[in-house]
Amino acid sequence: LARIALDAMGGDHAPTATIAGALLALQELAPEHVIQLVGRAEIVRAELDAQLAASPADVRAQAHRLSLVDAAEVIEMTDKPSVAIRGKPHSSMAVGLRLQVAGESEAFVSAGNTGAQMAASTFILRLHDGLTRPAIGTLIPSARIPVVMLDAGANVDCSAAELVQFARLGAVYAEDVLGRPNPSIALLSVGEEPEKGNAAVKDAHKELAASAGLNFIGNVEGRDVPMGACDRGPVDVVVCDGFVGNVLLKFYESVPKLIFGLLAKSGVSREQLAGALQGLDYAAHGGAPLLGVKGVSIICHGKSSPEAIKNGILVGLRASQSRMSDHIGQRLASTVEGTPA
Amino acid sequence: LARIALDAMGGDHAPTATIAGALLALQELAPEHVIQLVGRAEIVRAELDAQLAASPADVRAQAHRLSLVDAAEVIEMTDKPSVAIRGKPHSSMAVGLRLQVAGESEAFVSAGNTGAQMAASTFILRLHDGLTRPAIGTLIPSARIPVVMLDAGANVDCSAAELVQFARLGAVYAEDVLGRPNPSIALLSVGEEPEKGNAAVKDAHKELAASAGLNFIGNVEGRDVPMGACDRGPVDVVVCDGFVGNVLLKFYESVPKLIFGLLAKSGVSREQLAGALQGLDYAAHGGAPLLGVKGVSIICHGKSSPEAIKNGILVGLRASQSRMSDHIGQRLASTVEGTPA
Numbered sequence: 228l229a230r231i232a233l234d235a236m237g238g239d240h241a242p243t244a245t246i247a248g249a250l251l252a253l254q255e256l257a258p259e260h261v262i263q264l265v266g267r268a269e270i271v272r273a274e275l276d277a278q279l280a281a282s283p284a285d286v287r288a289q290a291h292r293l294s295l296v297d298a299a300e301v302i303e304m305t306d307k308p309s310v311a312i313r314g315k316p317h318s319s320m321a322v323g324l325r326l327q328v329a330g331e332s333e334a335f336v337s338a339g340n341t342g343a344q345m346a347a348s349t350f351i352l353r354l355h356d357g358l359t360r361p362a363i364g365t366l367i368p369s370a371r372i373p374v375v376m377l378d379a380g381a382n383v384d385c386s387a388a389e390l391v392q393f394a395r396l397g398a399v400y401a402e403d404v405l406g407r408p409n410p411s412i413a414l415l416s417v418g419e420e421p422e423k424g425n426a427a428v429k430d431a432h433k434e435l436a437a438s439a440g441l442n443f444i445g446n447v448e449g450r451d452v453p454m455g456a457c458d459r460g461p462v463d464v465v466v467c468d469g470f471v472g473n474v475l476l477k478f479y480e481s482v483p484k485l486i487f488g489l490l491a492k493s494g495v496s497r498e499q500l501a502g503a504l505q506g507l508d509y510a511a512h513g514g515a516p517l518l519g520v521k522g523v524s525i526i527c528h529g530k531s532s533p534e535a536i537k538n539g540i541l542v543g544l545r546a547s548q549s550r551m552s553d554h555i556g557q558r559l560a561s562t563v564e565g566t567p568a
Numbered sequence: 569l570a571r572i573a574l575d576a577m578g579g580d581h582a583p584t585a586t587i588a589g590a591l592l593a594l595q596e597l598a599p600e601h602v603i604q605l606v607g608r609a610e611i612v613r614a615e616l617d618a619q620l621a622a623s624p625a626d627v628r629a630q631a632h633r634l635s636l637v638d639a640a641e642v643i644e645m646t647d648k649p650s651v652a653i654r655g656k657p658h659s660s661m662a663v664g665l666r667l668q669v670a671g672e673s674e675a676f677v678s679a680g681n682t683g684a685q686m687a688a689s690t691f692i693l694r695l696h697d698g699l700t701r702p703a704i705g706t707l708i709p710s711a712r713i714p715v716v717m718l719d720a721g722a723n724v725d726c727s728a729a730e731l732v733q734f735a736r737l738g739a740v741y742a743e744d745v746l747g748r749p750n751p752s753i754a755l756l757s758v759g760e761e762p763e764k765g766n767a768a769v770k771d772a773h774k775e776l777a778a779s780a781g782l783n784f785i786g787n788v789e790g791r792d793v794p795m796g797a798c799d800r801g802p803v804d805v806v807v808c809d810g811f812v813g814n815v816l817l818k819f820y821e822s823v824p825k826l827i828f829g830l831l832a833k834s835g836v837s838r839e840q841l842a843g844a845l846q847g848l849d850y851a852a853h854g855g856a857p858l859l860g861v862k863g864v865s866i867i868c869h870g871k872s873s874p875e876a877i878k879n880g881i882l883v884g885l886r887a888s889q890s891r892m893s894d895h896i897g898q899r900l901a902s903t904v905e906g907t908p909a
Contacts, residue, residue, distance in 0.1 A: 417815065474757075478816060481794050
């Protein structure tokens with residue numbers, strides 16, 4: 228049994244999209260799992276009632292697996308991260324995350340303010356020993372299968388030691404949530420050779436090459452990311468700092484728009500295109516776990532559709548059931564013990 | 569009259585592609601311009617004779633506008649940059665660049681070893697006062713018109729002051745070579761707000777916002793690059809460090825491949841696709857000037873086709889005729905004088 232807390236107030240289209248996403252998720256989740264809708268009770272109740280009234284009987288029959296958790300405050304998309312910790316202690320984020328600390332929930336999913344969710348998750352769930360920062364692990368579509376890229380925006384200035392931490396976090400994520408045993412880990416750089424890269428990347432390469440317990444395959448270049456592979460084989464995890472990760476991810480976001488514009492002139496139908504480009508929508512792949520916190524905190528895109536919210540809930544369940552957070556803690560502990568300082 | 573020196577030995581497909589590119593360029597250049605083929609005389613002569621023999625009469629009639637400049641050594645793609653300066657003083661790169669210093673040529677174009685070309689250009693042509701590094705300015709296709717991105721790989725670790733230098737270099741490039749008066753300059757970051765970014769980017773934003781003579785429009789995000797615009801209007805120049813620039817550019821390179829794979833399944837014909845995606849091939853847009861050196865040094869992609877080499881030669885001509893290098897020197901001098909230190 229897993230109890231997944233959903234930030235009903237989070238995201239550009241909340242609470243409509245969040246509650247619709249919860250209803251979609253109930254249809255896919257095994258019957259023992261439940262969803263906790265966290266937010267202003269009167270607003271959530273009204274929206275839920277309206278959506279249930281318009282739903283078919285089989286959806287209404289699942290409604291008993293939803294519970295409402297009242298949270299008096301709402302974090303706005305424009306609030307500073309610190310607001311999540313000090314300014315609004317009764318926000319849906321803070322309340323939803325505290326459920327895990329109290330042993331009343333297994334995962335938290337939000338499409339709200341990302342900076343606030345990171346701050347609140349770090350503050351409330353805390354970081355595993357051996358980490359200085361959490362990282363956002365995002366799945367990006369590739370010509371092969373989706374690739375885990377991290378950090379996708381949490382940390383804009385990273386040290387070599389932090390890049391190495393990201394590699395360890397990404398390895399556990401790929402193994403536990405994506406079910407890829409012994410995932411291949413690559414470092415994003417400007418050339419394949421170990422001596423290529425900026426200062427942090429060059430040092431991180433040395434550390435990764437020397438560290439045990441990681442299937443480190445060396446540097447990859449920007450061109451390898453959308454292929455999901457380099458000439459040494461498939462790539463499961465791409466490690467980079469949050470500045471590069473954020474730029475690349477947002478660049479990727481607008482590629483379908485660019486292609487649409489280009490192909491529209493060539494007589495390709497919009498329908499053919501839309502179908503083909505759907506696979507490029509990384510937001511649809513579900514939420515991105517905030518890696519490194521002691522617990523499960525899933526970050527969804529602010530523009531998440533009900534389908535994307537549902538996928539975020541499924542990611543939260545997989546993270547919880549695979550005990551990803553525990554595994555991260557164990558791996559980090561064994562690294563600290565096993566490595567001669 | 570402009571004399572454009574072409575590194576006949578440079579590039580993966582040299583000298584076949586370089587000489588074919590020179591012949592193509594002659595057809596497009598006004599009749600007063602000439603091309604200097606720099607390389608091992610016997611090899612260049614043999615290849616040129618073979619290509620001329622197979623060419624129609626109107627191409628052969630232009631052959632008098634080609635001159636051969638002998639250079640005994642060749643820089644390999646795997647040579648270290650220092651080889652270009654000390655190891656092979658008689659390379660086609662060194663010889664071709666020295667023609668400018670001697671007043672015998674107006675521009676140098678190469679598809680050879682980029683690191684070597686940067687080192688040789690900096691060493692032989694020297695940098696304008698006020699600069700600590702040169703930058704590669706690459707044109708990348710967008711949904712609007714091509715955008716200048718710099719640095720595209722010359723400098724992996726950049727200070728804020730260097731990012732500001734890149735902004736000035738890019739402004740002159742866009743104005744002189746692309747003919748865009750008062751080009752808009754944007755700084756690539758992880759958010760539009762001035763306080764978003766890594767340490768160097770945040771400091772560069774402050775300096776750019778305070779500096780006169782630049783049409784600085786603030787930060788743009790990764791998604792704005794392929795659009796060639798942000799919500800504040802069109803973007804002509806995108807400033808970033810060479811690590812980010814290189815990753816983004818190589819990522820862009822493999823997007824057509826990704827799209828091809830996705831769309832192939834959707835029943836779109838390869839012909840329709842190929843035509844539409846041709847516009848995404850930034851290598852075809854011609855060479856990228858190495859900005860900041862006192863002279864003209866055009867860097868072409870190692871995989872350049874004859875068409876791309878021809879475009880590189882045309883970029884070299886425009887850079888020479890617009891007196892881009894002089895303008896860069898003047899702008900930098902006025903900045904140094906005009907700014908209270």
